[in-house]
Amino acid sequence: MNYTFQFGEALKELPYLLGGAIVTLEIAFMAFWSGAILGLAGAYGLVYGPRWIKRSVGTYITFFTNTPSVVQIFFLFYALPEAGILLSSFTAVTLGLALNSAAYLAEIQRAGFLSVRQTEIDAAETLGMSRFQMLRYVIVPHIARTIYPPLSSFFIWLVLGSSIGALYGVEELTGRAINIATSNLRTIEIFLVTALIYVVLTLCASVSLGLVGRYFFRVKGGLLR
Amino acid sequence: MAHLEIDNLCASYGNTPVLKGISLDVEKSEVVSLIGPSGSGKSTLLRALVGVTKPTEGTVRIGETTVDYRSAASLRSVRDSMAIVFQQYNLFQNMTVMDNVTIAPIKIKKWNKAEVRKHAAELLERVGLSAKHNAYPDELSGGQQQRVAIARALCLRPQLLLLDEVTSALDPELVGEVLDTIRDLARDGMTMLIVSHEMGFVREVSSRIVMMDKGAVVEKGPPAQIFDAPEQERTRDFTARILSH
Amino acid sequence: MIDRIMREIPRFFSASNVDFLIEAAGRTLLLSVAGCTIGFLLGLLLVVIRRTSHPALLPLRTLAIGYTEVFRRIPFLVILFLVLFAIQAVAPRASLFTIALIGVCIVSTAFLSEIIRAGFESVPRQQVDAAEVMNFSYLQILFLVVAPQAWRVILPPAFAFMVMFIKDTALASQMGVVELTFAGKVLSNKGFSATLTFGAILLAYFILSYPLTRLGRYLEHKLGSSRN
Numbered sequence: 001m002n003y004t005f006q007f008g009e010a011l012k013e014l015p016y017l018l019g020g021a022i023v024t025l026e027i028a029f030m031a032f033w034s035g036a037i038l039g040l041a042g043a044y045g046l047v048y049g050p051r052w053i054k055r056s057v058g059t060y061i062t063f064f065t066n067t068p069s070v071v072q073i074f075f076l077f078y079a080l081p082e083a084g085i086l087l088s089s090f091t092a093v094t095l096g097l098a099l100n101s102a103a104y105l106a107e108i109q110r111a112g113f114l115s116v117r118q119t120e121i122d123a124a125e126t127l128g129m130s131r132f133q134m135l136r137y138v139i140v141p142h143i144a145r146t147i148y149p150p151l152s153s154f155f156i157w158l159v160l161g162s163s164i165g166a167l168y169g170v171e172e173l174t175g176r177a178i179n180i181a182t183s184n185l186r187t188i189e190i191f192l193v194t195a196l197i198y199v200v201l202t203l204c205a206s207v208s209l210g211l212v213g214r215y216f217f218r219v220k221g222g223l224l225r
Numbered sequence: 226m227a228h229l230e231i232d233n234l235c236a237s238y239g240n241t242p243v244l245k246g247i248s249l250d251v252e253k254s255e256v257v258s259l260i261g262p263s264g265s266g267k268s269t270l271l272r273a274l275v276g277v278t279k280p281t282e283g284t285v286r287i288g289e290t291t292v293d294y295r296s297a298a299s300l301r302s303v304r305d306s307m308a309i310v311f312q313q314y315n316l317f318q319n320m321t322v323m324d325n326v327t328i329a330p331i332k333i334k335k336w337n338k339a340e341v342r343k344h345a346a347e348l349l350e351r352v353g354l355s356a357k358h359n360a361y362p363d364e365l366s367g368g369q370q371q372r373v374a375i376a377r378a379l380c381l382r383p384q385l386l387l388l389d390e391v392t393s394a395l396d397p398e399l400v401g402e403v404l405d406t407i408r409d410l411a412r413d414g415m416t417m418l419i420v421s422h423e424m425g426f427v428r429e430v431s432s433r434i435v436m437m438d439k440g441a442v443v444e445k446g447p448p449a450q451i452f453d454a455p456e457q458e459r460t461r462d463f464t465a466r467i468l469s470h
Numbered sequence: 471m472i473d474r475i476m477r478e479i480p481r482f483f484s485a486s487n488v489d490f491l492i493e494a495a496g497r498t499l500l501l502s503v504a505g506c507t508i509g510f511l512l513g514l515l516l517v518v519i520r521r522t523s524h525p526a527l528l529p530l531r532t533l534a535i536g537y538t539e540v541f542r543r544i545p546f547l548v549i550l551f552l553v554l555f556a557i558q559a560v561a562p563r564a565s566l567f568t569i570a571l572i573g574v575c576i577v578s579t580a581f582l583s584e585i586i587r588a589g590f591e592s593v594p595r596q597q598v599d600a601a602e603v604m605n606f607s608y609l610q611i612l613f614l615v616v617a618p619q620a621w622r623v624i625l626p627p628a629f630a631f632m633v634m635f636i637k638d639t640a641l642a643s644q645m646g647v648v649e650l651t652f653a654g655k656v657l658s659n660k661g662f663s664a665t666l667t668f669g670a671i672l673l674a675y676f677i678l679s680y681p682l683t684r685l686g687r688y689l690e691h692k693l694g695s696s697r698n
Contacts, residue, residue: 003559066679067672068637071651075672078664082471156543163545167644174548187555195544195552202543275603304605315600319618328614329604381604 003188010189013180020176021197027162027172030094032155035101042106047113057106064103070164072096077168089168097162104154112147141217148217152209156202163198173197228253228416229385234283236273243269245440246283251385254414258427260451261437262463267420268312270437271387274418275309276300287384305334308378309387312394314370316362316377322349323358326377334381341380348376352406368399375406379415386410388419424467428452436460475666482662482670494653495674497567501639501649505571506632509578516583517590518612534583541580547641549573554645570642574635581631589624590616626690633682637675650674 042060045053064072073096076087087095116139124138166175177194181187213219229251236244244266251257259267272278274285276294285292287306293299316325326345330336349355352372362370371391378386388407392400404426411417411430421427427434427448434451436443436459444457452468455461519527519534541549550573557564557572593616601611643652654671658664 062680063676066637066683067675068640068651070637070640070643071654071668071671071675074651074654075665075668078658079668082474082663082665160543160545163547164641166547167641174545174551177548177551181551188552188559191548191552191555195548198545198548199540199543277599277603301605304603307603309603311596311600313596315594315596317597317600317615319615329606332610332614333605 005189006186007189009184009186010193013190014193017173017176017194017197020171020173021201023172024159024162027094027097027165028155028158031097031101031162032158034098035105038098038102039105039109042102043109043113046106046110061103061106064100069096069100069161070167072100073164073168089170093165093168093170097158101158108147108150108154112143115146116142144217145219148213148219152213155209156205159202159205160198228288230286232284234273234280234285236269236278236280243440244273247442249435249442251416251418254416255432256411256417256419256430257433257435258419258421258431259435259437260427265437266440267437268389271309271389271418271420274387275304275307306383307385307387308381308383309389310374310378310391312390314374316370316374318362321359321361322354322373325373326380330380345376345380348379352376353402366399367395368402371395371403372406384416386415386417388417390420390422392421392423436463471665475663478663478666482666487657491653491674494648494650495678497647498636498639498649499678501570501574501642502632502636505574506578506582506635508575510582510628512575512579513583513586516579517586520587521590522608538580538583541576542584546577546638547644549576550641550645566645566647570645570647574639578635582628585627585631586624589620592623593619622693626686626693629686629689633679633686636679
């Protein structure tokens with residue numbers, strides 16, 4: 001079993017792979033923010049909405065968290081055309097991840113809403129704060145501090161999860177690695193370099209998210225989670 | 226020859242020295258108490274003796290043998306001869322009272338199971354908990370848990386018993402039952418090194434008292450000297466302050 | 471489109487197709503359960519290494535920490551490709567299922583070891599001190615004192631991880647392991663409507679995952695509310 005590693009060719013492709021890493025981040029960003037906004041609406045509905053809204057949002061979450069995002073995207077990509085809706089692979093993947101994220105991010109944000117304690121609101125009221133001041137100084141900072149850590153972890157999860165775009169031909173990091181691998185025999189080296197880029201990418205993301213959390217939301221604890 | 230001889234013992238947490246050359250003897254069947262303000266290093270001294278905090282300098286002798294805290298075998302033999310009871314009882318939450326008391330003698334020392342259980346039952350009766358053999362620690366009061374911890378320590382048949390502020394975590398009405406247990410032990414001739422803030426008790430039960438401050442021994446002497454005629458200014462301040470409460 | 475689906479349904483749910491789907495679902499479940507069981511044991515081993523304190527074991531500890539940190543930061547798909555190529559280079563006759571299983575083990579070891587570590591750390595340090603001064607050995611402390619208390623904390627998230635991984639094994643279809651997602655592709659290639667096929671596959675995953683998710687919640691509730 002002698003395998004000699006040769007990283008020369010894989011390193012030659014580094015700029016191409018790094019370009020893919022940017023696409024990876026783009027997908028993760030878009031899916032995260034659209035998922036977060038949808039999820040916010042969902043969380044609001046879950047906490048304050050009428051019964052039928054609670055039910056529908058609950059069903060949505062149960063469905064999306066109990067089926068694989070890969071198959072959800074398969075559905076978007078292959079089934080929607082049967083109804084006359086054609087999506088590009090990039091759109092299908094980003095949309096699929098966004099719909100999937102919405103379910104998880106709704107859960108996270110709901111937990112944030114529920115974490116606000118009545119005693120804090122009472123205290124703010126006795127201080128004579130207006131509704132807006134209460135939101136601005138008490139409620140929003142509290143929710144932000146509670147949900148920031150799980151949101152950051154979820155973003156990291158999305159960076160890794162966006163690799164499934166490769167299955168639909170999206171040229172993000174993993175997709176580009178596969179592209180090279182089909183025309184190059186040094187497949188192990190290429191995927192090792194790709195893995196390393198993911199490690200560095202998510203480490204940088206974790207550390208910067210951790211710093212932002214520490215300075216803007218007063219999140220305690222280590223930078224890596 | 227003293228039973229326990231501590232000479233110039235030093236220890237630190239990180240770079241902060243917490244014990245700065247402690248020297249002290251304990252004779253067989255003697256009760257020695259450590260007093261002093263919090264942060265004076267009393268608890269650390271006990272923890273250093275059993276090697277939970279590693280001493281950085283100095284020697285400890287038990288009987289004829291000198292302890293080497295860096296050697297696993299030597300550490301094992303010190304821990305065989307001493308037992309410690311902690312402020313927070315530190316009972317194993319996953320075991321019944323009986324198992325807490327018997328696990329070390331049976332599983333670690335490999336003593337005869339039936340004899341250990343018989344001894345444990347006697348000890349539990351002695352600390353007034355014979356009805357609680359099958360209770361779990363979280364079903365007991367703090368005072369009861371602390372008495373289980375004392376029984377657990379005694380079941381190891383230690384030559385020396387270390388008691389680290391065993392009443393500090395207890396509600397005031399539960400302190401008495403634990404102190405009674407310790408008084409009994411003293412009467413039976415158990416050699417003990419005690420850290421306590423219960424000055425009345427310390428005075429009554431100790432043969433000698435060691436006043437510590439800032440990681441060093443300030444003064445040693447019989448209770449009468451320490452409480453009534455201290456030689457050192459700091460001892461006088463401390464006892465005056467604490468007795469005025 | 472609806473007409474087409476209605477027309478295809480009887481043929482789609484033929485006995486042979488249903489058997490095929492059930493077998494595929496079994497493989498999906500097996501991949502996740504077996505992979506996470508092995509991963510749990512290996513993860514436990516990593517934690518046992520990480521909690522040692524002897525200076526001579528520092529390199530092993532660093533390796534164990536490095537493993538958990540690195541393998542939680544690489545996409546499962548990339549790991550699957552790496553395992554596929556690496557194993558084909560050394561053992562060309564290994565089955566695709568074995569390869570996928572190894573991939574699952576690599577990832578689950580990293581995540582489960584993190585879950586186990588957190589569980590072990592939830593047991594108060596004082597009890598470890600007490601055991602140490604009573605001359606418990608390192609392994610006796612771990613398995614007589616720490617583990618019996620930590621499992622209540624460890625089990626719910628470990629179980630949730632396994633259930634979550636049922637969905638991630640869908641990626642093994644990419645390598646040709648005939649699990650649920652691959653079965654979907656096969657049926658879709660036979661000409662069945664994609665809506666019908668992937669709808670059925672989504673439903674199959676849901677049927678696997680949902681009861682287990684509920685069971686996990688029940689476990690969490692049950693273990694959380696009882697002693698300690």
